[in-house]
Amino acid sequence: MMPRLPSPNRIKTHYVYTVWEAAQALGRNRQTIIRWIKDKGLVADRGKVPWLIKGRDLKQFLGYRRAKSKTKLALHHLFCFGCKTPQEPDGKFAEYTQATPTTGMLKALCPSCASIMNKVVRRADLEAIRAKIEVAVQQANPRLVSLPAPPLNDTSAKEAQTDGKAHFR
Ligand SMILES: [Zn+2]
Incomplete structure (x- = not known):
């Protein structure tokens, strides 16, 4: 902080x-x-x-x-590093992957530049987020739960290669 x-x-x-x-x-x-x-x-x-x-x-x-x-970021908005501004997920759709027992990574596409946006969110906030947008929850991978969340700025290259994420192609 x-x-x-x-x-x-x-x-x-x-x-x-x-x-x-x-x-x-x-x-x-x-x-x-x-x-x-x-x-x-x-x-x-x-x-x-x-x-x-x-x-x-x-x-x-x-x-x-x-x-x-x-200016606090709305729960269901993610900061786009391409546009340098908070954005609502494209198609009001995001993916949530549990990262620790209490937090996860929210991932969505920017509606204006199509960059992948990431945000660490609290599990407890997920329901409030789902009231605003559709969220596909990925099951936590037990092997990954103990790993620290990936750095926010350095994910796009890696994400692009991840398979089974057809929505983000
Ligand atoms: Zn953008």
Whole structure:
């Protein structure tokens, strides 16, 4: 899990922060702030060192990130890494495979780009999911139950080769 994002209220709108000051104010390390600037779209003046961040920009950035992380994925939606957005399974159909005694892997196709989407779900949530979409439950393979769930990002290549999954061809 990501640590909770600091509140934008810790930042003064009319103050200009160096990377170090921003890190201090937010209780994060400098690398995090630099990553926000380089990869996550935080606006900063990179004209000279130290980079300067306007309080207003930093506040806005934090507010946006918090709003984004609060948008909870609906139980029956899966995050599509192709579209970078949550999607309802194509044809409102998903497959559930028991992975541990209490959790399983939900698998479905993205309706807009046809990527395979995966999500770890709790067994206890399965009925609520089935109220929204059709779910084919695969019987747990006793040999697999003790294995950890596969990494979420690295399944599409392997899945494509799995046979007996005609629905996902
Ligand atoms: Zn997609």
